[in-house]
Each structure stands twice: as C-alpha cells, then as structure tokens.
Amino acid sequence: MLNVAPVPTxxxxxxxxxxxxxRASLPQGYHANSNTPTDAYLIxxxxxWTGGPLQVDAVTYPKASLEKYAFSEKPLSVVTGEFTLTxxxxxxxxxxxxxxxxxxxxxxxxxxxxxxFAPKTVNVSVAVEIQ
Amino acid sequence: MTNxxxxxxxxxxxxxxxxxxxxxxxxxxGLMACxxxxxxxxxxxVKPESxxxxxxxxxxxDSHGAPVHLSDFKGKVVLLDFWATWCxxxxxxxxxxxxxERKYKDRGFEVLGVAMDDEGWKIINPFVAKRxxxxxxxxxxxxxxxxxxxxEALPSTYVIDRNGKIAAVHIGLTNKKDFEDAIQTLLxxxxxxxxxxxxxxxxxxxxxxxxxxxxxxxxxxxx
Numbered sequence: 001m002l003n004v005a006p007v008p009t010x011x012x013x014x015x016x017x018x019x020x021x022x023r024a025s026l027p028q029g030y031h032a033n034s035n036t037p038t039d040a041y042l043i044x045x046x047x048x049w050t051g052g053p054l055q056v057d058a059v060t061y062p063k064a065s066l067e068k069y070a071f072s073e074k075p076l077s078v079v080t081g082e083f084t085l086t087x088x089x090x091x092x093x094x095x096x097x098x099x100x101x102x103x104x105x106x107x108x109x110x111x112x113x114x115x116x117f118a119p120k121t122v123n124v125s126v127a128v129e130i131q
Numbered sequence: 132m133t134n135x136x137x138x139x140x141x142x143x144x145x146x147x148x149x150x151x152x153x154x155x156x157x158x159x160x161g162l163m164a165c166x167x168x169x170x171x172x173x174x175x176x177v178k179p180e181s182x183x184x185x186x187x188x189x190x191x192x193d194s195h196g197a198p199v200h201l202s203d204f205k206g207k208v209v210l211l212d213f214w215a216t217w218c219x220x221x222x223x224x225x226x227x228x229x230x231x232e233r234k235y236k237d238r239g240f241e242v243l244g245v246a247m248d249d250e251g252w253k254i255i256n257p258f259v260a261k262r263x264x265x266x267x268x269x270x271x272x273x274x275x276x277x278x279x280x281x282x283e284a285l286p287s288t289y290v291i292d293r294n295g296k297i298a299a300v301h302i303g304l305t306n307k308k309d310f311e312d313a314i315q316t317l318l319x320x321x322x323x324x325x326x327x328x329x330x331x332x333x334x335x336x337x338x339x340x341x342x343x344x345x346x347x348x349x350x351x352x353x354x
Contacts, residue, residue, distance in 0.1 A: 041216045041258060071220040071304050109217055115284040115303035116218040118247070 002026055002108050002122060009127040010102070018054060018089045020126050022047070022106070023082065031078040032108040034064030038077045043109035043119045047085050052102030053128060054089035061085055069113050095130050102126045176299060176312040180320075183296035186211070186289060187278035191245065191269035194252050194259075199243070199269045202295075208240045208317040209291040210310065213271060213282045215247045216258045220304035221286040225262060227307045231314055232266045238318050239293065242266035245275065247282060292317045 005023040012018040026032060035045045049056050062083035066075035085106070102125070109119040186209075190200045201209070212228060214221035228242045246255045246268055259268055276282035279289065290299040290313045299313045 039219075041254070042219070043217045069219070071223045076219070111219065115220055115286065116215070117284055118215075118282075119217070119249070 001030060001110055001117065002032065002106070002120065004106060004122055004124055007124075007126045009129055011129045011131065012091050013131050014091055014095050015093045016091045017057070018091055018128070020087045020089065020102070022085045022087075022124060024085065024106070025082040026080060026110060028081070030110050030112050031067060031076075031080045032110045034077040034079050035061040036064065036077055038066075038074060042076070043107070045079060045085075046107040047087070047104060047124075048107075049087065049102060049104035051104075052126075053095045053100045053130060054091055054102050057088040057090050059085065059087050069111075071113070091130060097130055100128045100130065102128050173309065173312045176309050177290065177292075177316050178298055180292075180296075180298075183292065183294075183298055186291045186295055186297050187275075189275045189278060191271060191275060193267060193269050194256055199267060201243075201291075204241055204243065204291075205295065206239065206293055206322070208235075208293055208314060209289075210240070210242045210314065211245065211289040211291060212242065213245045213247055213276070213279070213285055213287040215285050216254055217248070218285040223304055224286055224288070224307075224310075225264070227310060229263075229265050231311065235314055235318060240314060240318060244268040245271040247271045247276065247285060290314065290317065292320065293322050 003025050005025075007020060007022060010018050010020055033042045033044055037044050045061060047059050047061075062079050062085060064077040064079060067078050067080070068075045089102070104124050106122045106124055107119060108122070110117050186201060188201050190198050193199055201211075210228060210231065212221075212224070214225070228244070231240065232242045244264070244266060248254050248270075251270055255268065255270065271282075279287070284302055286301070286304065288301045288305065288310070289297050290301075290310070292298045298317055299309075301309065
C-alpha cells in the first residue's frame with residue numbers, strides 16, 4: 001500500500017552533511033497516521049535508520065494534515081498522497097571510503113474511511129558512496 | 132317532474148354518506164400513521180442457512196491467561212469481532228457491541244472480541260478498562276486470523292448462528308442496524324436440532340467465511 005520510491009545514490013565526503021529524502025506515497029482514499037497522532041493508541045509514522053556508515057542528525061517528517069473521517073469525532077493527524085521524509089546525516093570523519101548501504105525501516109499504519117490495516121514496516125536502503 | 136326538495140334531500144344524504152366514508156378512511160390512515168411503527172428488520176442481513184459455513188474453532192486466551200474456545204459458546208448467537216486498539220473505525224462499533232451484549236445476553240447472545248494488537252495485554256487492558264467493556268476479550272493471533280480468511284482489515288466481524296455457522300461477515304465499519312438485524316433474526320430463528328450445534332474444526336476451505344476479506348486483501352496489498 002505504501003510505496004517508497006528508490007533513492008538515488010548519495011555521494012558524499014567524510015566530515016560532510018548528507019541529506020536523504022525518501023519519497024513515499026499512499027493510494028487515493030488512504031491515509032496513514034502522522035508521526036504525531038492525535039490519540040495515544042494510534043500508531044505513528046516512524047522512520048528508523050538501523051545500519052550504515054552515516055550518523056543520523058535529524059529526521060524531518062512530512063507536514064501532517066488534520067482530517068475528519070466518518071469514524072472519528074475529532075480530526076486525525078494524518079499523511080495522505082505523496083509525502084517526503086528527510087533525514088540529515090553526518091558523515092563521520094573516520095567513515096570508510098567507498099560504497100556502502102544506509103538501511104532502515106519505515107513503519108506506518110494506514111486506514112481508509114471504513115477500515116484500518118495492520119501496521120506494516122517497509123525496509124529502506126540507500127546506496128552511499130563516500131569519497 | 133322532479134321535486135326539488137326531494138331531489139335536494141337525496142343529494143344531501145349522498146353527500147353526507149360520501150363525506151362520512153372519506154372521513155373514515157382519513158381517520159384510519161391517520162391512526163395508522165400515528166400508531167407506533169414496528170422497525171423493519173432486514174432479514175437479508177444474514178446469509179441463507181443452507182449457504183452458511185462452520186465458524187472455525189479456535190482457542191485463545193483472555194487477559195487472565197484462561198483459554199477461551201469458540202465452542203464454549205455452543206448454542207448461542209455470537210458476534211465475533213476482530214479489532215485492535217489502534218483501529219479507529221473499530222472504536223465506533225465497540226459501544227454498539229456493549230449495548231447488544233446488555234440487550235440480548237439473556238436471550239442467548241454473546242460478543243467475543245479478538246484483539247489483534249501485537250503489543251498484547253499491556254496495551255489492551257488499559258483500553259478495555261477505560262471503555263468499560265462488558266464482554267469477553269481474547270488476544271488474537273495470526274493462526275486464528277488465517278482460519279478466518281486472513282484478517283487484513285479491521286474491524287472484521289462475524290455473526291455466528293446458534294449452530295456455530297457464520298451467518299454474516301462485515302469487513303470495515305458497518306451500520307449498527309445491520310448488526311442488530313442479524314442478531315435479532317438469528318435469535319428468533321428456530322434451533323436446527325439436526326445440526327451438531329457447535330463450531331467446527333473447519334478446513335481451509337471454510338476460509339471463504341471471510342468473504343469480504345478477499346476484496347480487502349486486494350485493496351490492502353502493502354508494498
């Protein structure tokens with residue numbers, strides 16, 4: 001359901017800052033909770049980087065929109081359609097030269113206006129080339 | 132020659148009779164309109180008995196660790212609700228189910244909630260306590276979900292007749308009246324004594340029980 005577009009190879013240098021933008025999309029009529037859902041029981045959008053040579057500095061989540069659905073008394077904080085998640089990495093001074101992969105997971109929980117789908121985790125991988 | 136007086140009298144009598152008749156019909160219609168209406172029950176809210184499949188038997192545990200078998204509900208109409216704390220549409224239906232439990236428990240009806248939260252009781256218990264559930268809740272698993280056609284979307288609700296057969300399947304938020312019509316229809320139905328009257332160990336073929344689930348799987352294919 002959630003599609004993450006392939007990310008072009010990140011070419012960077014030791015000691016530099018690298019920015020990776022994940023472009024994700026949901027089909028029309030579906031939404032996923034934002035990273036800051038309005039109810040504690042709702043499962044947030046969550047990007048976790050788990051492996052690779054880069055150090056995570058900051059993750060910027062997509063701007064959420066407050067949407068009202070037939071099943072909710074209050075508007076919900078959600079993402080819909082196409083959205084991006086941007087991660088700012090620091091490239092360690094002692095990072096190894098050459099090609100590597102920065103890997104992580106994107107967890108989301110989606111619904112439409114009548115039903116919800118089990119939380120899913122999508123693996124993400126970005127090719128990195130450090131010079 | 133016509134006597135105008137006589138003629139007038141006959142006309143007057145005919146007019147009065149017509150007036151009386153019209154008034155009577157109007158009064159009758161009025162009474163009908165004002166009388167309390169019997170709600171129309173949608174009997175199509177349940178499948179014909181001949182097409183129903185056995186509800187797959189399962190054993191799941193409640194919050195105290197006690198095993199709950201579907202067959203424990205033998206002879207009862209059961210509303211089997213697959214739900215989760217993170218499912219907002221499910222939360223809309225929960226108060227309805229509590230109401231049904233109160234209203235129909237004495238007639239041989241029970242709700243059984245199957246919570247599909249991966250985190251288990253640590254997250255389910257506070258939710259159940261806060262909302263004051265009045266019916267039993269067990270922790271679901273993938274195996275049980277698979278027996279019911281693969282629970283891809285929530286809420287997924289099965290209304291099971293007194294003979295342990297699935298009479299209605301609802302995937303997604305459903306109209307309260309559809310549930311209640313199904314429950315009432317099944318409670319009023321005569322018990323089929325020819326049936327064993329218990330949920331069965333249904334083979335995979337009974338996965339068709341989750342008729343709507345196929346559509347949901349198509350809609351919900353995650354990448």
